[in-house]
Amino acid sequence: MIRCAQFSFAFKTALILQDISFRLEKGACLSIIGPNGAGKSTLLKSLLRLHEYGQSSGAIFVGGRPLHAYSQRELAKNIAYVPQGGGTGALTPPFNVEEFLRLSRYPHVSRPGAFGANDREKVEKALHLTGLTNLASRPLNTLSGGERQKAYLAAALAQDAPVLLLDEPTSFLDPKHASEVNQLLKTLNREQHLTMLTVTHDLNHPLDAGGMVLALRNGRQLYFGPAADIVGQGILEAAFGHSFTYLPHPRSGKTVVLPD
C-alpha cells in the first residue's frame, strides 16, 4: 500500500530525513517514534506532499503508483490526515463541527453544491464513530482541546480514505478519551482494514497497538520492524538517548515501557 524507497528530504541546507525505507501492506499499522525534531511529522507530511518547498530524493509509492503521479485530489482520496495540535486552538477554522466534516468530502465532490446523500452519510457516520453527534452544530472554537482533536479525527474519517496519517492523535486527550480513541483506531484498523501511520510520543502505544514500528533519530532510520521486538533490544535507548525499564502490566500481562 505504501512504500518508501531511500526517501530523503532537505529544507535549504538542513537534511531533515535521510534514506528512509519501509514497506506497508494494506491494513498495516505503523507507529513512528523518535525524539523531538527527529523528522516524524516531516515524514507524514511528505506522504501527502504538504511541503511546498524543500528538496526530496528517493521515492514514495502509494498503491503501487509513485507519489508525484497523483493529483492532490486523487491523493486525498487515498490518504487522510489528522494534523498535530488539532487541539491547540491556534487559528481554529471558523466552522462548526459538521461544516468542518463536510469540507473533508472535497475530494469526492466534483463541483460546488454537488454534496450528495452518500457524502451526508459519511459525515454522519464519522460523527457517530467519534461520539461527536451531539456536538455537530457547535463551533470548533467553543470546543475543549480534546473535543477539537476528536473533530479533526472525525474529519479525517469523513474523508473515507484507505490510509490514515495521524500526528499525535491523543496528545490532548485525557486517559479515558485517549483510550477510547485508541480503541476506535484499533477497530477501524481491524474491521475496515485502514492502513494507519501514527506519530506518537506514547511509547506504550506501539506495544498496545501491535503492528510495526519505525524509529527515527536525527532524520535517520534506526529501526523498522515488528513492535514487539523493540522491547529490550536497545532500540528505544538508541532513539531517545535515555534508559527505559520494561515491566509486565500487573493485570493484562502486556509489557509496559517506563522511562528511567
Added chain:
Amino acid sequence: MRQGYTPLFLLIAVCVALAFCSPFWGIQLISPFNILQTGSPDAEVFWRLRLPRTIAAFLAGAGLSVSGLVFQTMFRNPLATPFTLGVSSGAAFGASVYFAYFHVGAAIGFLGSLGSLGFALGGGLGSMLLVYLLTRARGGFSTPVMLLAGVIINFFFASLVMFIQYLSSAYDTLRIMHWLMGSLTDLQIARLADLFFIVLAGACILWRLSPELDLLSAGEELAASRGVAIRRTKLLVFVIASMIVGAVVSLAGPIGFVGMMIPHIARLSLGQSHRLLLPASALLGGVFLILCDLAARLVLAPAELPVGIITALIGGPFFLWTLFRANRQGEMV
C-alpha cells in the same frame, strides 16, 4: 456554511430595491415617468449620467468586496484587503503613470480608453508579483511575511505615486490627486463594459472555486491534505482578484475600505460558505458603494465629494473596530 437561503434572498430584495431607486435620486429627483420621453432633460440626465454612474458604483463596490473577501480568506486575516496588500496602490501607480505620461500625449494613444485599464492591471499584478517574490525569498509562503510584504509594497508604490505627482505639471497633479481620492465623477461610459466583463468573469471563476476557498479558510495544510492544489489555486485567486482590483482602480481610483468592511459583514451574517459569501459580498458591496456615491453627490451639493472620502470616513472607525475585535478574539471572525 449555515443552512437556509432566506437571509440571502432578503438581502437580494433590499439590494435590488435600493439599486433601482438610486439613479432617480440626486440634487434633483427624477420622475420615473419622464425617463422614457425622448428629448426631456430628465431622461438625458438619467440615461447619460445617473444610470452609468450607478452601474459603475455597483460594479466597483462588487469587485472590491469580492476581491477583499478572497484576500481575507487566503490570508485568514480580516485585515488583508486590496489596500493592505499593496494591490490598490500598485494599480494606482500604474494608472498614475498613464495619466502623467501617456494620457495627453499621443505616444500610445491607440490604446484609447483601455490605456489606464492596462496600466492599472499591470500595476496591480506587478505589486502582487512583488509581494509574492518577497515572500518566496523568505523560503515559504507564510501569511505574516506576505502581509508585511504587502504593507511595504503599499508604501513603496504610494511613494512612487507621490514622486510622479511631484514631477507632473500642476494640472496633471490635480487630476491624479482627485482620482486618487476615489471618484466616480469623470466616468467614461465606454469603460463600463470592460469593468463589467472583468468583474463578472472574475467573480464567476472565484465562485467556481468556492469549495477550495472554504478549505483554504481552514488553513493551507488542511486544504492540501483534503486535496486542494494549493499553489495553483492561490495563484489563480491572486491573479483574478488583482485584475478585478486593477480594473476598478483604473475606472474609479483606489476607493478604500469597501474590500474590508463588506466581506466582514457578510461573514458575520451568513457564515463561512463562499458559495453564499461571494454573491452576497458582491451585492452588498455594490449597493454600499451606490449609497456612498449618492451621499457623495448630496452632502456638499451642488459640489461633489470624491466617494473615497465617504468610504474612508465610514471605513476608518470600522477598521479599528475590526482590529480590536480580532485582537480580543485572537482569530479571524
